[in-house]
Amino acid sequence: MIMSSWSSDEEEEYTLFSKEDDNLLNNQNGSSGTARSKESNGGYPKSVFFILGTEFCERFSYYGMRAILILYLTKWLKFDADNATGVYHGFVFLCYFSPLFGAIIADGYLGRYRTILYLSIIYGIGNVIMSATAVPPPEWIGPMIALILIGIGTGGIKPCVAAFGADQFRPEQEKQRETFFSVFYFMINLGSMFSIILTPILRADVHCYGAECYPLAFGIPAILMISSAVIFIAGGRLYKKIPPTGNLIGRVFKCIFYGIKGKISHPDKRPHWLDHSIGLFEADFVEEVKRLLKVLIICVPLPLYWALGDQQGSRWTLQAEQLDGSMGPLGRIKPDQLQALNPILILGLIPLFEKLIYPCLDKCKVPNRPLQRMVAGMFLSVIAFVMAGFVQLKINSQFESPLTTTEIGITHYNVLPCTASVSSAHYSQSIHSLQLGEFQKFSPGNITWNISADCSTENISKTFSFIGSHSYRLVILQNNSSSLDLIKIKDQRKKSGEGNALISVMNMDNSIGSVKLVPTTYTGTVTEKTGITFDIKNHTHLSLEPESYEVYKLPKNGDNTTDWSLVSTVKLGIGGIYTLLLYNENSKTNLMLFTSVEQNSLSMFVMVPQYIVITVVFISDKPIVIHQCRTELFVYVCHGTTVYSYNCGGNSFLNYWSLVWIFTGTKVHEILYSGSLSNEHCLWQFNCCNNI
Template sequence: MATASPTTLPSGKTWLGHPRGLFLLFFVEMWERFSFYGMRALLIFYLTQHFLFSDRDAAHSYGAYMSLIYISPLMGGYLADRYLGQRKAVLFGGIVIAAGHIILGLEADGSADAMGLGLFWSGLATVIVGTGFLKASVSAMVGQLYPRDDMRRDPAYTIFYMGINVGATIGPLICGYLGQRWGWHWGFGAASVGMIAGVIGFLLCKPLLQGKGEPPDPARLAERVGGVISREWLVYLSSLLAILLCWLLIQQHAVVGWMLAGASVLMVLYILWEAFGRMERIGRDRMLAALFLLFINPLFWGLYEQTGSSLSLFTARYTDRNILGFDVPASMFQSVNAAYILIFGPIFAALWIALAKRGREPSTPAKFGLALILVGAGFLILVAGTGAPGTLTPILFIFLLYLCHTLGELCLSPVGLSAMSKLAPSRMIGLIMGIWFLAMALGEYVAGMIAGATGGADGAASRDAVLSVYGDIGWWSIGIGIFVIAVAPFVKRLMHAGELSGEEGAEAEAQRDSFAIADRVEDKPA
């Protein structure tokens, strides 16, 4: 009697044909993103309005914070893989994140003196460390619920990333409204409630995980180091000490920049050494193609991530935010991007497959060029829609800017992850994915520098100064995007995609890109 294949037969109790643990992880990630994006929507306003930072200083602090957010999952993922296992890492990370938001909520009702600012940095540093543990592990646990050859595996990630974008949509709406209408502590407090809800749900529904994500060596994890403390608690306490390091780094914007620059140079040199010293021609060509795409990554995110800094301030000061008689708080508009992803993600997924079937799908580097053109066009549309001095910009142009930026993200974000996995040799996949997120962290730092440049000589932004910067970066982005499209055929040859060519191969590549299309890249750590 033949047995059913694991690719077609669900194991255990399921919901909608998927393990119930998937929806637990959906729930946890939705609330984590709710708390993260809800807090981020308030961050630039809190710095400029509560602590009275100049626009430039606030943008630099914002950039340093976001850079560290992207770097932290590298260490958190390593500790989860080697010691804790993903389940303990998600639980620990969620608790630490919730504690960070509680600290922010408590401080928000206090003074804006040096002591209050120090406590604020402590809250952000705590969120950074917690995010490193949770974000590095929760995505991995989704894959652990399925056999490697299970055909439900890729659709499961699409369901999971819908949770990401649901949380990213409602977080700024709720936390932004409460923070800017009722008081800062209400907004930050709502963010903490979201993460606490995720932690409680994760604790109560642990059996749904079917024993996945447990420590690789429980006996070793329980061993006492020096006869004093278990290795598990040593990991926890050491990680909490990392909060102090993050607390220092957030306040040293230049130090974070030098760290990122140094790490980036080392990674580029290492890739070149691997390509020319240890690989044959095809492998070398692919690594050079990967390096080309990696260079584009921080350029795109440096422009795109104006969302949480200079664009938020521009929306607050220079746009007509009255919608149906309601003066919408500027922080709430940070939900627009995630809402667009929920709408257009499935459309792009179907588009790539349809174009591939007809042999007309753009190559990966051409998609990167298109992404740069779209993000640049978004800024130029905003500049064109801004009227004479003293008039408010219609909010329509903010929606159009975010539309262009979201379409650009869908051309680059999931496609870039897919490209890295295809170009890297099997022994370097983890490293290359880590470098991809390092490049994103560098992009966040660049975003802070660009936002800081809108502040002018005295650090305070005027409308003309902001529009001048937006016009410049818009045209530069379009110009670089056109160049990337022009050289795309050459880069495509370096990728040796011909080995996967033909209708079947092209469609397979389009499907791999589309499976992750609902992903926001910052939410998929290596």
Template sequence: MATDPLLSSQGRLLEPMEGVVDYRGRPASRSASGGWSSVLFIIGVEIAERFAYYGVSANLISFLTGPLNESTATAAASVNVWSGVASMLPLLGAFVADSYMGRYRTIVVASLLYILSLGMLTFSAALPSLHPPDCGVDAGDTSSSCPPSALKVAIFYFSLYLMAVAQGGHKPCVQAFGADQFDENDPQESVARSAFFNWWYFGLCFGTLATVTILNYIQDNLGWALGFGIPCAVMLCALALLLMGTTTYRFYPFKEQSPFARTAKALTAVARNRWSDSSERQEAVNAEHLAEAKGLLELFPIWATCLFYAVVFAQWSTLFTKQGSTMDRRIGSKFVVPPAALQSFISVSIIAFIPIYDRILVPAARKFSKLPSGITMLQRIGAGMVISLLSMAIAAAVEMKRLRTAREFGLVDQPKAMIPMSLWWLVPQYVLTGIADVFTMVGLQEFFYDQVPEALRSLGLAFYLSIFGVGSFISGFLISVIDKTTRKGGDSWFSNNLNRAHLDYFYLLLAGLSAVELLLFVYFARAYVYQKKASGVLQP
């Protein structure tokens, strides 16, 4: 007797899912949990969190070189160190989530820490007694003759690093929790999960865009207290939104053994087996766990060969912003674009390109490759690295033009003078950075989520984020070393007077290092064997 397809489909939707529970701990059904209805809550939380994070980080160099009176090189290095710590702490957050608290509870706690840290930043900026001491200059003067109080600096940096801790718990869990709402073993939900990574990045770019176009203007023109207070209020709303969706989520119960402990045991066995052929030692650890551990080790070359992409990524929130601050940013007769708002070109290009990628490029590529995703995850990452290299070469050319213009108009020794060169010169490097992110950033997110064991997916996304943490540290190290070295022979490449600096040399150096990295990436990507079926071929 033939089975009614409609009844079969309804039965599949109502049937409890294996190993998945709802918020009450009962077996979850496919129809009553997960999917896009749950993901929309989670994407909303991520948009709010990115708004809050970039509400601080995108304009941080302006605060450090302004109210805190740090030099350009010191401020850029400080931002890179903080960004590095913020991107490395997700490894700790993933460990806590996957071993003890679960992703949902970790997100809740991280949101509370976010609210506390942003509240403290607002407090430090608003309390009159913590403002820089009166030293006989006009309010708002940021010259070195009027340094901020030590207490203000201490509270600011404590709050800043508390925010990094909050981001460390929030970032690896929210995206993994969102992807968990799709069943990779279901054909329809598997395709939806692949699209989820594209639209996830599309959504969070709206948060970034709102930050750099609205919030940075408020910070530069209406005050830092309001500029930090708004992200605090937004994170309160994000926490409320997360809690509202609780009844719709899918949850994965803990295994009997911590996935970290299991994987550490397996990695130890793998290391020992390199020095011994003992079958007894091989059998000491479950073969499946050994395969998982070996799979994690095979991810390391891909991780390492993406580090200089992360170094390039670190520049748009630091040196790109300082570069733009010297140029003609007027639109009309009165409005002046805040330097950090130039980063909106990145978000706009991402928002514009993701639909093109998802709806045009992927279907076109799918016809030739027969892959559900059009191209493999590693091909996507590599394509973004090529575009990133090109963005650095263009940034160097634009900076050469800016320095030449400063010389032609006799403005070399006038660091605060506006260079008669339109902000539109910077648009290509920002747009290419955004397009590169659509390929590489989204590709890395999907790759490190897909290629790790199911129980370690928070770790996989933390592993991806650590690329940008280490990349920020490398960027800060390079800037510090180059600054000290070039200062001995005259003007530093990162002189406070950017008209005597040489950001163009630094950009060219990064372009060269990116080219070497790309060659290494291609070598290791060609040798990589995918661990899961996500890159399988579509059947005709």
């Protein structure tokens, strides 16, 4: 039996084979320019192994690049979440729209072999450009060109690869051909699983140009895509190459056009409106188009389903950014690695469904019919996004409520070596040395503060003006003349929407000229271009990846390439907001890390249930025979992700059936949808999908 469980984006990788196809394959000879494949000892044509290797490398390349794409757009190119999501789904739309042209080229002009070959070269060029343009300074034109080339390449070969693999089998090899699909599907998931795990590691744990190493993270998929093309070319002499049979897609549209035209211009009644095109097209071809249109009705709700399913690579990844991926001694899972749950769960749950769940459902006869399974799948999708909505609710509960125009927020910092007291008309507090006071809300306007300290005989009063809806830090310190002083600095209380840590540096050591933070994973020499350098005269918060950092200082008038020295190490948590204080004590630079807003404590693993449910939607299928073709029509219903494998007569319809399924995945509605709401409305966005 053909394995009927397909990964989230690979349900389209199916094909059909009829008796006519087998006859065509069986009749290939030297005059057609094709070669008869030799069989391996296991019964597979040797050419098939080149195709399987090609598919593994291509899927590794595609999913590896796509796994880190949303973070590349938001963190490196600095797109906001909504624009990045729009670009992401625009790219995915192209990947699912370009199969239309790939099928036309393969069927009508070049054949499958040359279509795969030429488009793989375009695909590889796109990957190389993607890697080459991921170097400083960030620019968006190169990546957009790369995404277009990759979308054309991967989409163009989608309707061809699986079909070309099955072309290699002889008529009597039906069993081997069926198992080929299982192995083909396994290679898809194996490639995607390894790539989704590996490329985020290369992105985050390897540093180049003083930041995350996107050139390497995109470079490995580029190498794999080039390897895919090389493997495919290497098997060239072994392949059976069926010549193009004509532009089927154009014929289908013409048949429909003339059917509609005949219905309008000729009032005579016929059994079906498409019968008006008989005479211009063969009767058998018209019948096939009729059956095609019947099946297309089932596909109508599928684009709405995909509006949910493909959010895993965009909104779900952005949601994972705001969660704690700590796994204790095993390290920390990265937000873009969480997508690997899909192929891992697929490979793990298939035996469970085959051996236990399917037999139980068969005995209960629920859900038993195709439409029942589709409806059940849609409801499971809704449940998955209801779960995502509740997770987002929990995430939002970790955020402070924004200040209104009638409120200001103030936090007092005491950087003196002794306890200080601060008071105003409606507030008083004592703050220990090197500590911060509680965050307090006041009314905007002018406020006078009275300051005293145990290590100073003087008392001072200072008045500052405060603007509504803003936060401030008031720092108690000794100025250059050793007098007691109070300074006002703007504060940041709004967490990063991407889950990054925000940190500001406050320097009280007059010997320091500059300060920088370098990830502890960096093992090279610290120079001017290493890590993140802070302007110690400007207390602005900078956004950093949540991880451990080494703090380096550069003395005034020091050499920017050799004089950096280590002060200490700090650890920044997901979503935390910090102020790093550097001060001099006994002629030694010390530091204190103040936490203004606590880090996000919710574990990333709260998203696992929603991944399990959406994966169950992808893999829960069962073949049902529907007698609508003159031979047979196998419909693999996948709980809302219906996978079709047709044996509906004629090699000419081979790529078209594949195209029909792939085309249901086009994501134009996702582009419009993803950009229509601001990031603050993520929860509403999830629930809006469920209502659809």
